[in-house]
Amino acid sequence: MTVTRPSYEMIEEQDNCFQYREHDAFSDLIRWHYHEEYELHLLVSSRGKSFVGDYVGTFQPGCLILTGPNLPHNWISLSDISTGVRDRVINFTHEFMLSLMALVPEARSMRRMLADARYGIQFTPHISECVEPWFQTLSEQQGLQRFNAFLQIMERLSASGAYTRLSTRQYDDAHDTQTLDRINRVVNYMTEHFTDTCSLEDVAAQIQLSPEVFSRFFHRATGHRFKDFLTRLRVGKACEYLESTDWPVTNICYEVGFRNLSNFNRRFLDVKGMTPTEYRRNIAQRDRRATSHILL
Numbered sequence: 468m469t470v471t472r473p474s475y476e477m478i479e480e481q482d483n484c485f486q487y488r489e490h491d492a493f494s495d496l497i498r499w500h501y502h503e504e505y506e507l508h509l510l511v512s513s514r515g516k517s518f519v520g521d522y523v524g525t526f527q528p529g530c531l532i533l534t535g536p537n538l539p540h541n542w543i544s545l546s547d548i549s550t551g552v553r554d555r556v557i558n559f560t561h562e563f564m565l566s567l568m569a570l571v572p573e574a575r576s577m578r579r580m581l582a583d584a585r586y587g588i589q590f591t592p593h594i595s596e597c598v599e600p601w602f603q604t605l606s607e608q609q610g611l612q613r614f615n616a617f618l619q620i621m622e623r624l625s626a627s628g629a630y631t632r633l634s635t636r637q638y639d640d641a642h643d644t645q646t647l648d649r650i651n652r653v654v655n656y657m658t659e660h661f662t663d664t665c666s667l668e669d670v671a672a673q674i675q676l677s678p679e680v681f682s683r684f685f686h687r688a689t690g691h692r693f694k695d696f697l698t699r700l701r702v703g704k705a706c707e708y709l710e711s712t713d714w715p716v717t718n719i720c721y722e723v724g725f726r727n728l729s730n731f732n733r734r735f736l737d738v739k740g741m742t743p744t745e746y747r748r749n750i751a752q753r754d755r756r757a758t759s760h761i762l763l
Contacts, residue, residue, distance in 0.1 A: 484559065484563050484567075484614060484617070485557055485558060485559035485563070485617055486504075486557070486558045486559070487555075487556070487557050487605055487606060488554075488555075488556045488558075489552045489554065489555055489556070489606065490552070490553065490554050490556075491549075491550055491551060491552060491553050491554075492512070492513050492544040492548045492549070492550075492553040493550070494553075494554070496554075497541065497542065497543070497544075497554075498541060498651070499518065499539055499540075499541045499647060499650065499651040499654060500539065500540070500541065500647075501537050501538060501539045501540070501638065501647070502536075502537070502558070503536050503537060503560065503561075504536065504558040504559060504560050504561075505533065505534065505535055505536065505558065505559050505560070505561065505564070505581070505584060506533070506534045506540070506556060506557070506558050507531070507532075507533050507556070507557040507558075507559075507620070507624075508531070508532050508533070508534065508540075508542070508554060508555075508556050509529075509530075509531050509554070509555040509556075509595065509599065509602055510526050510527075510528060510529070510530045510531075510542060510553060510554060511528055511529070511552055511553060511554070511555060511599075512528055512547065512549055512551060512552065512553045513528070513544040513545075513546065513547045513548045513549065513553050514526065514527045514528075514544070514545060514546045514547050514707070515542060515543045515544040515545040515546065516542070516543045516545060516658060516700070516703065517530070517532070517540075517541075517542055517589075517633075518539075518540060518541045518542070518543070518654060519532065519534060519538065519539075519540045519587035519633045519634055520538050520539060520540070520586065520587055520633065520634025520635070520636065520637075520638055520690070521634050521635055521636060521689045521690035521691055522587060522633035522634045522635075523691075523696060523699040523700060523703065524589075524633070524699075524703060525703045525706060525707060526542055529592055529595045529596065529599070530589065530595070531589065531590045531594070531595035531598070532587060532588065532589045532590070532633070533580070533584045533587070533588050533590075533624070533630075534584060534587050535581070535584040535585035535586070535587070535637070536561055536585070537638050538584075538585060538586075538587055538634065538637070538638045539638060539647060539650075540587065541654075542554070543658060546707075555602045555606070557602075557605070557617065557620070559617075561581075564577065564581060576622075576625055576626070577621060577622075577625040579625070579628075580624060580625040580628075580630075583630070583632055585637045585638075586632045586633060586634045586635070586636070586637060587632065587633035587634045588630040588631065588632055588633065589630060589631055589633055590624060590627070590629060590630045591627075591629040591630065593629065594623070594624065594627045594629045594630075597623055597627075598619075598620045598623050598624060601616045601619045601620045601623075602616075602620070604616040604619075605617060605620070634690070635690050636690050646688055649674045649684070649688075650685075650688050650689065652673050652674055653670055653673060653674060653685065656670060656673045657670060657696070657697060657700060658700065661697055661700040661701055661704070661723075661724055662701070662704070662722065662723055662724040663724065664724075665697060665724065667681065667682065667693050667694075670693065681693075697724075698734045698737075698738065699738055701723040701724045701725060701734075702723075702734060702735050702738045702739065704722075704723045705719050705720070705723045705731075705735065705743065706739070706746065708722065708723070709743055709746055709747045709750065710747075710750050716728070716731075716732075716743045716744060716747075719743065720743075731743070
């Protein structure tokens with residue numbers, strides 16, 4: 468999948484407190500980028516890879532993430548891609564939120580959530596499901612009803628506290644477009660080739676650096692060692708196979724780029740806190756509980 472070069476995104480000023488947008492999986496807005504506004508991002512279709520700061524993970528329909536100012540992010544679809552709406556996005560400024568809290572003291576309860584958003588935060592599926600109808604309402608309304616839908620979303624999210632931080636560091640000053648350009652090319656290459664050998668030397672060559680210089684550059688720019696980042700990509704893909712197929716763990720190991728089963732099991736445990744077999748068992752139990760709930 469071809470992704471446009473990363474850039475500083477200027478979100479056009481409008482006569483509104485916030486901006487709402489929708490787009491599909493083929494939009495030019497899908498790229499490794501950052502901007503000064505907060506972004507509340509609901510993915511409603513397709514599956515793929517999430518990149519938020521130095522975090523690498525997976526997304527699926529219902530994934531809801533809030534990113535803070537200047538935090539680089541991107542979502543790359545890899546499967547279940549359709550031509551309909553993939554993304555529902557709300558952007559708003561820090562200045563607006565400060566003004567809101569000054570006028571409405573009750574809104575100060577959002578401070579903790581907004582502070583954590585500078586690392587990127589992902590909400591639980593249950594909370595995402597609770598606020599998704601308000602995204603629809605917001606898209607259909609104007610004036611105070613539209614503003615009320617925004618407040619309903621933000622109040623429910625902050626009151627829940629049901630989220631996890633994603634990136635290990637903030638990006639308060641991300642205006643280094645050359646670094647972002649290089650990281651974008653590297654991430655794109657690794658996303659397309661991580662099931663192959665994808666050696667340090669091969670990736671370093673993509674931005675004309677020696678392996679030694681590239682290794683230091685990559686760690687400084689992403690907060691991850693190259694090998695750890697590659698492992699996270701492979702483990703993320705393995706999770707998809709463990710959830711969606713009945714392939715033996717050994718087959719999945721080789722399919723995602725590992726060369727021996729013991730190393731795969733060890734790296735999977737490091738990243739997910741459980742073995743591949745335990746992960747698949749937990750997914751099966753989750754699905755059975757969901758089915759039982761529906762039948763009840």
